[in-house]
Amino acid sequence: MSHITLTAKPVSRQIDCRALSPQALQGKTAAEISAIKLTKTLAVAEVFEVAVDGSDAATKVTFKNTNAQHAYMGFGMTAGQVIVEGDAGDFLGAQMQNGVLICKGNAGARAGDRMRRGMLLIEGNAGDYCASDMMAGTLGVLGNTGAQLGYGMKRGTLLLAKAPALQATWIDCGMHKLPFLNILYKSFKLLDSRFAGISSLRVRRWMGDMGGLGKAEILLIQ
Amino acid sequence: MVINGVEIDDTFAEAFNMRGTRVLITAQNLRWAYNAANAMTGFATSVIGCGVEAGIERELTEDETPDGRPGVSVLLFAMGSKVLMQQLETRMGQCILTCPTAAAFAGIESEDMISLGKHLRFFGDGYQVSKQIPDAQGRLKRYWRIPVMDGEFLTEETTGMVRAIGGGNFLVLGTSQAQVLTACEAAIDAMRQFPNVVMPFPGGVVRSGSKVGSKYPKMFASTNDAFCPTLKGVVKSELDPRVESVMEIVVNGLTFSDIAVSMKAGIEAACGLGKDNGILRISAGNYGGKLGQHHFKLRPILSGEVA
Numbered sequence: 345m346s347h348i349t350l351t352a353k354p355v356s357r358q359i360d361c362r363a364l365s366p367q368a369l370q371g372k373t374a375a376e377i378s379a380i381k382l383t384k385t386l387a388v389a390e391v392f393e394v395a396v397d398g399s400d401a402a403t404k405v406t407f408k409n410t411n412a413q414h415a416y417m418g419f420g421m422t423a424g425q426v427i428v429e430g431d432a433g434d435f436l437g438a439q440m441q442n443g444v445l446i447c448k449g450n451a452g453a454r455a456g457d458r459m460r461r462g463m464l465l466i467e468g469n470a471g472d473y474c475a476s477d478m479m480a481g482t483l484g485v486l487g488n489t490g491a492q493l494g495y496g497m498k499r500g501t502l503l504l505a506k507a508p509a510l511q512a513t514w515i516d517c518g519m520h521k522l523p524f525l526n527i528l529y530k531s532f533k534l535l536d537s538r539f540a541g542i543s544s545l546r547v548r549r550w551m552g553d554m555g556g557l558g559k560a561e562i563l564l565i566q
Numbered sequence: 567m568v569i570n571g572v573e574i575d576d577t578f579a580e581a582f583n584m585r586g587t588r589v590l591i592t593a594q595n596l597r598w599a600y601n602a603a604n605a606m607t608g609f610a611t612s613v614i615g616c617g618v619e620a621g622i623e624r625e626l627t628e629d630e631t632p633d634g635r636p637g638v639s640v641l642l643f644a645m646g647s648k649v650l651m652q653q654l655e656t657r658m659g660q661c662i663l664t665c666p667t668a669a670a671f672a673g674i675e676s677e678d679m680i681s682l683g684k685h686l687r688f689f690g691d692g693y694q695v696s697k698q699i700p701d702a703q704g705r706l707k708r709y710w711r712i713p714v715m716d717g718e719f720l721t722e723e724t725t726g727m728v729r730a731i732g733g734g735n736f737l738v739l740g741t742s743q744a745q746v747l748t749a750c751e752a753a754i755d756a757m758r759q760f761p762n763v764v765m766p767f768p769g770g771v772v773r774s775g776s777k778v779g780s781k782y783p784k785m786f787a788s789t790n791d792a793f794c795p796t797l798k799g800v801v802k803s804e805l806d807p808r809v810e811s812v813m814e815i816v817v818n819g820l821t822f823s824d825i826a827v828s829m830k831a832g833i834e835a836a837c838g839l840g841k842d843n844g845i846l847r848i849s850a851g852n853y854g855g856k857l858g859q860h861h862f863k864l865r866p867i868l869s870g871e872v873a
Contacts, residue, residue, distance in 0.1 A: 444700075461698060480696070481698075501695075501697070522718055523633055523635070523669055523717075523720045524633075524709060526633040526634045527632055527697075527709065528697070528699055530632075530702075534702065559693075
C-alpha cells in the first residue's frame, strides 16, 4: 500500500480538499501531488507538505495538523484509507463511495453527507447535520453529535457511543443485541482507531429519517 | 490383500462429478448451531430422492467463525449447479432462517458464487438491511440483516460453489449385524476427523445399497441383491456362507484426494476390529466402471499408492 502524508501548513481560510481523495492521488509523485490545484489559484504545495512512501495500487492518505478549516476531506473516495490526524472541517467524507475514513479529532458539519458506501469513523465530535442525506454505509461517532443528526438519511448505519438529541423523525425501536455488530467490530479491530475497542453488542435502535425513506438506523452502543 | 484378517477385495468404488458448497452455521451456542445444521442436512442422504447430499463437516470454534460465535460447517453436494442452488435456498429458508439465533456464512471461496441470503432477504418485506463489511483480508463481504421475531437473522449474501465428487464408498461385510455396525461406527469416527468430506447417510452408514434397474419398469434402482445376506442361494450372491450382514459407507468430498484419504482411514478403522470380531471383508460399490468419472481402487488406496 502506498502511503501519502499531507501535513497541513497553518491556514487562515477554508481549504477545499476534495481533490485529495485516494483515487485522485494514486500513483502520483510528491511533486505531482504538490502541483494539484485545490482552487484556481491555490496549489497543494501552498497548504500541505507532501510525502509519498511506496507506489502500490491501494492508497492510504494521512492528513496531519488539520483543523476545522480543512473541508471535504475524503470527498467521493472510492477505495483505500484516509486518516485525519487532527480535526476536520465541513463535509468530511461527503459522497463517499467506498473505503475507510478515520478522523482522530472532531469533524465539522455534514460529515458523511450523501455517503453511499464505506466506513466513516469519527473518534471525536461530529458537527450539525451529521450523515445528512446519507444513502448507505456505516458512520461511527465516539464523541457528541450536533443538531439535525441524520437529516434526510435514507439508509445506512449511524453508530454512536453517546446519546444523540431526540428528534421527531427518528423512531425508537428499543434495545437489541445485534449479531452483525460482531462482524463490524472485527473489521474495526484491523484499524488503527479507538473504534477497535468497542465490544458491546447491545444497542438502542432508532429508524429514520421518517421525513424521507426512513430505512436508516441509529445504533447507540450501551 | 488382508488387513488384520480382513480380506480387501480387488475392486473399486465408482464416484461421480458433483457440485458442492460449504456453509458455516453459527448460533448462540453449539446446541442451536447443531439444531440448524441438523435440519439443513436432514433428508439429504441421496440425490436420487433428496436432490442434495449433505452433512455436517465439523464443529467450529468461536475463532473460526465470522461472527465469533460457536458453529458448525456443512457441506452440500448435488449433481448440478441448478439443483444445488435450489436446494441451498430452500434449506436456508426452511432450516436456518427458522432456527432461533442461527446465522449463515460462506464457507468456501470460488469464482462461482451462489445465493445464500441473496434472495432470502426478501423475507424482510422491505425492512431487510444490507451491510458491506471488510473481512480480515480487506475484501468487502455483503451481509443481510433480516428482522425476525427473535431479533435479527444474519446471513452472508453468497457462498462459493466448487466442483466436487460424490459416491466414494466401501462395504463392510461381517458375521453379524451388530459387529458390522460397530465396525462402521469406528470407520465413521475415523473419517469425521478429516476436512472436506461428509458421509451423508444416517450416522454415515447405509444398509440399503442399490443396483441399477429393477424388475418393475418404473423403478430405476432396487436392492443390491448380490449383497443381501438373506438372498444367498437365490440370486448370484457376492457373499460367502459366513456373511450375515453388509453395510456401506458413502463419502462425498471436495477432491479425489479428500475422499481417498478418508476412505483409507475408515477402512483401516473398520479392519481394526478384525476377523476375531466378525469383520470378514471390505468391498466397494460400482457400476462396472462405465458410469462414474472417478474410480477409488481399494487396494492402491490402502497401500498408500493413491491419495
